Amino acid sequence: MNIKIQKTEKSRLEETDFDDLGFGHIFTDHMFMMDYKDGRWQDPRIVPFQDLEFSPALITLHYAQTIFEGMKAYHSKDGKINIFRPDVHAKRINSSARRLCIPEIDEKDFMQALTALLDIDREWVPKKEEESLYIRPFIFGTDEYLGVAVSKTYRFMIIMSPVSRYYKEGLSPISLMTSGEFTRACEGGTGNIKSGGNYASSLYPAELAKEKGYAQILWLDNKEHKYVEEVGTMNILFLFEDELVTAPLEGTILAGVTRDSILTIAKAWGYNVSERKLSIDEVLNRAEDGSLKEVFGAGTAAIVSPVGRISHLGKVVTINNNETGEFSKRIYDELNSIRYGEIEDTHGWNLSI
Ligand code: COI
Numbered sequence: 001m002n003i004k005i006q007k008t009e010k011s012r013l014e015e016t017d018f019d020d021l022g023f024g025h026i027f028t029d030h031m032f033m034m035d036y037k038d039g040r041w042q043d044p045r046i047v048p049f050q051d052l053e054f055s056p057a058l059i060t061l062h063y064a065q066t067i068f069e070g071m072k073a074y075h076s077k078d079g080k081i082n083i084f085r086p087d088v089h090a091k092r093i094n095s096s097a098r099r100l101c102i103p104e105i106d107e108k109d110f111m112q113a114l115t116a117l118l119d120i121d122r123e124w125v126p127k128k129e130e131e132s133l134y135i136r137p138f139i140f141g142t143d144e145y146l147g148v149a150v151s152k153t154y155r156f157m158i159i160m161s162p163v164s165r166y167y168k169e170g171l172s173p174i175s176l177m178t179s180g181e182f183t184r185a186c187e188g189g190t191g192n193i194k195s196g197g198n199y200a201s202s203l204y205p206a207e208l209a210k211e212k213g214y215a216q217i218l219w220l221d222n223k224e225h226k227y228v229e230e231v232g233t234m235n236i237l238f239l240f241e242d243e244l245v246t247a248p249l250e251g252t253i254l255a256g257v258t259r260d261s262i263l264t265i266a267k268a269w270g271y272n273v274s275e276r277k278l279s280i281d282e283v284l285n286r287a288e289d290g291s292l293k294e295v296f297g298a299g300t301a302a303i304v305s306p307v308g309r310i311s312h313l314g315k316v317v318t319i320n321n322n323e324t325g326e327f328s329k330r331i332y333d334e335l336n337s338i339r340y341g342e343i344e345d346t347h348g349w350n351l352s353i
Contacts, residue, residue, distance in 0.1 A: 001108075001113075003044045004045040007029075007048070007120070016124075026161055027049050030046050030121050031117070032046050032117045041106075044113060058142060059143045060151070066140035066196040068096075068137065069089045070300040071084065071300055072135060073132060075125045075340070076352060077340060081125050081133075083114065083352075084257070085257050093194070095193065096193035100193070102141070105139070114158060118160070121160060124162050131162065134301065136160070165303075166301040171332060173309070175308060176218040176309070178218050178313070179217050180225065184202055194254065205217050216232060217231065235253065237259070239296075242271055244262075244266045244271045245275075246259060246274075247275070262298050284312060296327075303332060304335070
């Protein structure tokens with residue numbers, strides 16, 4: 001793929017406050033774009049970060065034929081940039097694409113676009129511990145048409161944002177509540193892909209949760225409202241003594257890259273890792289009898305986010321005294337050490353550039 005490159009005339013790097021990054025507000029100098037028309041992806045280009053202009057009839061604005069990925073790059077101790085498991089993200093965007101009738105991106109082109117953009121904006125990768133460059137690849141239909149139909153044209157883009165923590169709590173525990181009324185996903189739906197619509201429909205229940213002082217919804221299965229699934233912005237894991245439990249990948253939850261990395265590390269540490277159905281009743285009962293040791297969310301944006309309180313149908317349990325648990329901290333440190341190149345990357349997860 002021959003990527004045309006137009007560099008910015010004036011970098012915004014100098015005027016960016018790296019001490020106050022937050023999450024997802026600041027963007028690097030450049031972005032990648034490529035268009036799909038006449039049955040093929042074409043015109044790959046890197047241009048200065050800028051607004052887009054589209055018709056009000058843009059099909060995606062109406063029917064949400066849009067998918068995305070979230071991945072991160074880290075400033076490694078050896079001066080290189082480590083991109084964490086980009087191959088898995090390249091595969092996952094294509095699995096999302098298939099579900100929404102979006103043309104797939106050749107994995108080699110995905111990687112080339114990613115590394116070329118990152119190389120141009122490498123100075124934007126934050127150098128402080130706990131900070132990283134969040135990378136957002138996304139694809140959306142660009143037909144100008146009000147009928148409900150598969151778009152014939154698309155745009156694939158990558159934008160990047162230097163970030164610190166996603167939840168203001170960082171590694172301090174957040175509180176979650178279940179929703180008696182709403183569901184995130186159902187069998188045969190789109191809960192296992194990263195489509196914009198999944199996130200739009202979670203906003204209203206999440207607002208209700210926030211009004212009650214909870215950071216997010218802990219989603220239960222849609223059939224029985226009984227089994228824990230995920231949080232929407234992250235997967236969720238439960239540590240009972242030496243058993244680490246998370247929901248199985250059966251079509252309604254996202255196959256998180258951080259989830260998979262944690263399960264792999266925990267197995268290597270000797271924990272019994274179970275991908276099994278876990279009822280909210282078991283969670284509550286075992287929180288009360290003390291055998292539920294820790295709960296934490298895991299995701300690219302959130303990294304590891306301990307959960308200190310869970311509310312379900314008016315009953316509230318506290319986990320680990322609402323404090324950050326040892327396992328959560330240990331796994332967070334281990335992931336960081338791999339990503340920042342402080343320990344050997346025995347799994348081959350980093351792509352260093
Ligand atoms: C991610 O962790 O990258 C996500 O996609 C979650 C999100 C911020 C929507």
